[in-house]
Amino acid sequence: MTSTTAILREIAARLLSSGAVEMVIGFRQGTIPMMNEPCFVRKPDEVGHLVWDSHCGINLANYLTDRKEKIGIVAKGCDSRNVVTHILENKIRREQLVVIGVPCRGMADKRKIAMKCPGEILRVSETATAITAEGEGFSRTFEKADVLQHNCSLCIHRNPVIYDELAGDLVEEQQGVDRYADVRAVEEMTPERRWKYFEDLLAPCIRCYACRNACPLCYCPTCFVDESRPQWVGKGQDPIDVRTFHFLRAYHCAGRCTDCGACERACPVGINMRLFTKKLEKDCRELFDWEAGLSLEARPALDQYRPNDPNDFIR
Amino acid sequence: MGIEPGRLHFSWISSAESTKFVTVATQVTEAVRALGPNTRFIQPPLAEVA
Amino acid sequence: MRNPYQPYPVRIDAVTVETEDRNLKTFRFSFLNPGDEERFSYRAGQFAELSIAGKGEIPIGIASSPTEKGFVMFTVNKVGLVSSHLHSMKAGDVMGIRGPLGNWYPWERMEGKNVVIIGGGFAFTTLRSSIVYMLDPANRGRFGEIHVIYGARTPGMLLYREELAAWERRDDIHMHITVDATQDPAWKYNVGFVPAITEKKAPPAGEDTFAIICGPPIMIKFTLPVLEKLGYPNDRIIMSLENRMKCGIGMCGRCNIGKEFVCKDGPVFTLEQLNRTPREY
């Protein structure tokens, strides 16, 4: 049991016993290696289910949408930024929440680890800096930094941006991270290359919508792809329809996405759709000096007009 | 996305600026025509799908 | 292999606006290909998929009776994509009908019995089919007393008004037409909700009496306790369900209530059957 787990349980038990919250949303131990399951705990004697390790990559802000209870929510850096965004967008009220911040050192990329192992991984354990994966006839230990989710390795907001409780000491934020090397590489392509690049990127998509549904931003009652009057997008596997889904969804996340990586993590066929959202994130940062979910006071980039907003593209 | 840059134009024209509208519309038309027919985001006829 | 998804081509022969809000229209179709009418042989209570190329299909109860030859008839409420488009179509237009689908009211079990038909709003379509079927001279003798309790919000929202009036004049069927409310001084029938009228007018329960009930959920919710109070056993209360459907043949997986598919094992169920299954309708 990690010390974070112990602290989380202690906080959850206290909040539930005192009646400060009706439920605590966190993670419980998964049934397969490198997977934990989002769960809720309503009674102090159930807090033993809560765990924390490097496999809590799902963004828990997703579970707050339109809930009515008083909730204690376990939040790493990115979750907390989406909690902020949820509050700004009136999907939950600040007064309903007790944010249990977890300073985060990044989540493990289960695919990366699986690729580095010679067989099926049956057991995984970890220390503060290393992850060990074992299977039949092998055992491999990795530096955590080498097997982080891509978004985590580039993360510059590991500490929760708002919190009422803190499960552990704040961590040092990563400095000098080049967040957008992959986006620049795509920007530098010719239009032809780029068109082909995205075609290959999206070819495996089965339109299960795991990316959309894992995303805390995607809470529309009816998504534009599901709309039938008018029907904006075809429902089949046509590559243009698939592409339309992905890039329009990304646009809907412009100025809101925190690059939590839930979409990429959820994808059953391994598509890095973060390339789309990151491009918009980069533009928001460069053009509007905006990073999503850092403050409850600031209005999002797409929500306010400033006379000095860049407008060179208008002739 | 892979759409050629010259296909997308933004302009701000007041309803009083008729000459600007003509100029911009002409420029846009010429710019797009110079690029040739669009090949992106075009779905094949359904006869081929079936 | 017959393709069960292939509709029969039909032509719209007539379109009638049924209700004052113009949201309900009755469409009369005839089959384009000879022989299709025989192939589309149906029983009262069944439904069909109305198929419009480019829009899709909607499951609609068959409003005409098997005893009416040369046409089939459907009354359609304007709700979604397909029904809205259908409402814009006119006589002469060509479309498709796929069916007949589902089961029917238990005509064999009801033979020689009294039948109480309880309907509300636009769910009266397959009930019209049933009434016309039972009143057919060849069939009338096969049933006991027939009672019809039919309610709508206002007189202008009743379907098949001319036929209702004609049935009122007959002595081999007891009509209890009602509206929720009306300002019309000429209204000579009942005023009140269907459950209340049922309590007053429904014949006593017995081994020989069946109730067929079809209407909006709220009407059903309040009418079932009334029937129970009157002593109707659950296996003699017959209901027709609606659920979202696509295939209509029990394959696409969406319309189930428990292991039963509303499209194939239904839409007609007894209350006794429904009590044994999750109520996902």
Added chain:
Amino acid sequence: MRMLLIDRRAWEEGLKRAAGDYRLIGPVKEKEFHSFRPLAAGQLPDFAFQNSRLSPKHVIYPQTEPMFTYTLEETREDRHLLREVVRDIPPTAVVGIRPCDAKAFVLVRLNFDTPDVQDPYWLRAYEATTFIGLGCNAPCGSCFCTTAGCGPFHEEGLDLLLAETAEGFTAKVLTAKGEAFARAAGWTKPAPEGTEAALQELARAAEGRITSFVQTEHLKSIPVNDLYHAPFWDEVSFACINCGTCTYSCPTCWCFDIQDETRGKAGVRLKLWDSCMYPLFTLHGSGHNPRGTKLHRVRQRFLHKLKYFVEKYDRGIQCVGCGRCVRLCPVNIDIRRVCNMMNGYAVSGEACAIP
């Protein structure tokens, strides 16, 4: 039951020969994962896999399949009429399908091939296809086939079963279709006495390597409404994000949608995979939704597979234990856990403790 011996050379040459008579489909590695794809001329299926990422159900049941075409051109005689699309399906062989995935087609057939109606799209493809199974020597830790009515060398739904050996393969011919394929491939060399016993031994050893199980014995007898109203559904469904990963990756999930797509005046009516996880699946035109919450939808998925199907067909659960949904669910909702809770609820009347 004929047993054949196929050495490496006979294997490669046989597939080349069979490619003259069959369209061959087999596991192919694409980036990190294996998928079932048509094999190019001379391409061999890649058997260095435990199982494919997604099930091969798309071979019989494409995710998007044209059913009809139509024209809205008013000048055309056949305007607004639907013309059936008859997919030209050459004799096809799926080479290297795992026994679990082949058994899945047998279960799905119960839905598409009924005494009174048949789905011609599914059935034509199924009938044109020969299934060359590959026994599973190294099942995954999340596979639970042996308690899901299947097994690593299960033969139901297969036409020919291969077992990998040091020299190549031994093959058990199971049906006339399998016999025809073996003939087309020129695999005629009979296996020596004792091969069948060796195969059984392999199967037993593989079964012994299965480490994960479900209990299903009470699912049939417990009243459906008891399970429906069981107290654990809120907890089970909480994590669900209502994506379609479980249903799309599942070899036994068959639900579909029908949609018309028109471009200009030409259109096509499509049959598309759908998922009970999506709210739209059951949404009425009126706005009412009988399965309006994720609790409803998650419960529907599990009750369909583990209760409604069991009752309706008396052929076990609608699951072959391939473990894909367990491995791919983004939030770790595990059918094994839910199945055992349901089965346990039948006995105790209460949910097992959360593990």
